[in-house]
Amino acid sequence: MADARTVLEGLLEKADIRIGGGRPGDLIVHNDRVYARILRQGSLGLGESYMDGWWDSDAIDETIAKILRAELQKHVQFNWATIWPVVKAFLFNLQSSSRARIVGEQHYDIGNDLYAKMLDKRMVYTCGYWKAADNLDDAQEAKLDLICRKVGLKAGDRVLDIGCGWGSFLKYAAERYGVSGVGITVSQEQAKLARENCKGLPIEIRVQDYRSVNEKFDHLVSIGMFEHVGYKNYRAYFEMARRCLKDDGLFLLHSIGGNRSVHDADPWINRYIFPNGMLPSIAQVGKAIQTLFVMEDWHNFGPYYDKTLMAWHKNFEKAWPELREKYDDRFYRMWRYYLLICAGTFRARHAELWQIVLSPTGVPGGYASIR
Numbered sequence: 001m002a003d004a005r006t007v008l009e010g011l012l013e014k015a016d017i018r019i020g021g022g023r024p025g026d027l028i029v030h031n032d033r034v035y036a037r038i039l040r041q042g043s044l045g046l047g048e049s050y051m052d053g054w055w056d057s058d059a060i061d062e063t064i065a066k067i068l069r070a071e072l073q074k075h076v077q078f079n080w081a082t083i084w085p086v087v088k089a090f091l092f093n094l095q096s097s098s099r100a101r102i103v104g105e106q107h108y109d110i111g112n113d114l115y116a117k118m119l120d121k122r123m124v125y126t127c128g129y130w131k132a133a134d135n136l137d138d139a140q141e142a143k144l145d146l147i148c149r150k151v152g153l154k155a156g157d158r159v160l161d162i163g164c165g166w167g168s169f170l171k172y173a174a175e176r177y178g179v180s181g182v183g184i185t186v187s188q189e190q191a192k193l194a195r196e197n198c199k200g201l202p203i204e205i206r207v208q209d210y211r212s213v214n215e216k217f218d219h220l221v222s223i224g225m226f227e228h229v230g231y232k233n234y235r236a237y238f239e240m241a242r243r244c245l246k247d248d249g250l251f252l253l254h255s256i257g258g259n260r261s262v263h264d265a266d267p268w269i270n271r272y273i274f275p276n277g278m279l280p281s282i283a284q285v286g287k288a289i290q291t292l293f294v295m296e297d298w299h300n301f302g303p304y305y306d307k308t309l310m311a312w313h314k315n316f317e318k319a320w321p322e323l324r325e326k327y328d329d330r331f332y333r334m335w336r337y338y339l340l341i342c343a344g345t346f347r348a349r350h351a352e353l354w355q356i357v358l359s360p361t362g363v364p365g366g367y368a369s370i371r
Contacts, residue, residue, distance in 0.1 A: 004035035015070035017063060025062035029055050042073065047268035047341070051333045060337060061310065064344030111326065112193050114335075115166070117319035118312050123166040123197075126224035126254060127305040127353045131371070136311040139304070144172040147221055150297070150357055150370050151250040153177040157218040160184075160244055162210050163225020167194030167203065174201040182217070184208040210240055219249045226255035230278050231263055234288035242292045242360060251293065251358040255280060256305070256351055273338050279351060293358035296367035302352035309343035 009019055018026045029035075031054035037045040049055060057063045067073070119125055120140045128139030129146050147169065153159070155178030161170050164183025173179045180202035185191050186209065194205040210225075211233075220241055229237050241251050258279035264270070265277045289295065313336060316323075320332060327335075345351045357367060 004039055005032070008035045008039060011072050012067075015066040015072055017066055024059035025057060025066050027055050027057055027063070031055070042267070044267040044271065047272070047337060050337050051272075051330055053333070060340035061306075061313075061344040061347065064341045065347040066344075068345060068348035068350045112166075112189055113326070114323060117323060118316045122168040122172065123193075124168045125165055126308075127256075127301070128308045128311075129301065130304045130307050131301075136308070136315075139308065139311075140168075141172070144169055145176070146370065147223065147252055147254065147355070148173055148177050150355065151219045151221065151252050153179055153219065155179070158182075160213065160217040160220045162213075162220065162222035162241070163228070164190075164194060164205065165224070166190055167198045167205060169221060169223055170203045171198050171201060174198070174203055182206065184210060184213065211236060213240060213244055215244060216246055217244055217249065218246055220245050220251040221254070222252070223254040224256070226253060227277050227279060228274070229280075230276065231261075231280070231284055234280065234284055238288050238292050241358075245360060247360050249360070250296070250363075253285075253354070253356045253358065255354055255356075257281065257285075257300075257302075257354045258351060259349075269338070272334055285356070289358060293360060294362040295356065296359050296363055297355075297357040297369045299355040299357075299369070299371065300352050301355075302346055302349065305346040305351070305353050306343050309339050309346070313339040313343065 005019075012019065012027070016025075019029055020026070031049075031052075034049045034054040037049050037054070039045075041048070050060075115123055115125065120128075120136045122137075122140055122144070124140040124144065127143065128136060129143035130139045131142065133139035133142050151159075153173055157177070157179045159170065159173060159179050159181035161181060161183040164170060164185050167183055170179075170181045170183050173181065181204075183194060183198075183203065183205045185194070185205070185207060188207055191205050191207045198205060210229075222241075226237070245251055256279055258281050261281040261283050262279065265274065265279070270277065286295075316335065316339060324332065342351075346353075359367070
């Protein structure tokens with residue numbers, strides 16, 4: 001039987017990745033136990049062994065893009081470490097109202113200082129719109145304005161932002177379009193800073209689960225929150241949206257999406273970055289909106305997330321000498337790995353970014369798509 005290194009080298013050859021090679025995306029191995037660990041644990045073993053310093057790559061983003069394009073994950077054996085998250089997702093509602101704040105506490109509450117250094121000046125933690133932009137600040141402002149125009153915001157409108165982050169969208173919409181609004185989040189730290197950012201504007205920031213909202217708004221937006229809802233709750237999510245949206249209003253859903261229907265998340269991402277997260281598919285969204293909404297527009301600009309993540313990574317690396325006073329070196333490897341593998345995932349087109357415009361009964365005369 002071939003040893004673990006030989007087997008892994010054979011697999012990586014299918015993706016044009018070499019161990020000890022000098023090209024972007026090649027692996028530099030520091031601990032020979034890494035071969036068996038990756039073969040045994042798949043993506044979880046790959047990520048944890050990187051965090052442990054067992055291997056490096058000059059371009060992790062390209063390493064992951066090559067692995068995904070070659071579909072090497074299909075060749076890694078299943079074991080309890082990879083199967084258990086799937087079993088849990090079937091047996092339990094991992095995104096129930098009692099568990100919804102876990103991601104807020106583990107991911108969004110880790111430190112506003114980190115996000116302030118990594119993100120753009122408005123602290124927008126979602127994909128930018130790079131169609132006519134050449135820097136992160138402009139790409140994020142273009143995305144915020146795109147959303148405002150897609151739902152047709154006008155002065156006096158009242159807007160609900162489901163998963164409002166640090167209040168960036170509502171602040172922009174209030175300043176540029178004269179709206180008022182409510183933003184909800186499950187993160188105490190996000191809410192605290194969002195209230196500061198939106199001070200003096202007609203905006204209310206709440207720490208609240210989406211399921212408990214029951215009031216009418218002219219328009220709804222949800223920007224990068226649907227990934228935390230979970231397939232067992234998709235219908236309840238859209239029922240809440242329909243309940244809260246006026247009959248002549250529009251709902252814009254901005255979400256990462258997957259190319260196939262799944263019921264769990266990547267094991268490493270689930271454990272270290274976004275607990276209980278899950279990427280929806282076109283089929284899952286379509287099923288969940290039946291009889292509730294008319295789909296007016298579906299816009300995919302997934303490749304822009306590659307550029308956004310690489311910009312975040314550049315900012316993170318630049319700020320690390322200052323951030324390391326609070327965060328240790330293991331966190332550094334974890335966080336840069338997270339940003340770069342996500343960039344590689346979008347580069348390989350294994351994930352997409354959707355903006356979906358929904359109306360309760362259909363826009364009279366038809367909806368004019370805005371790009």
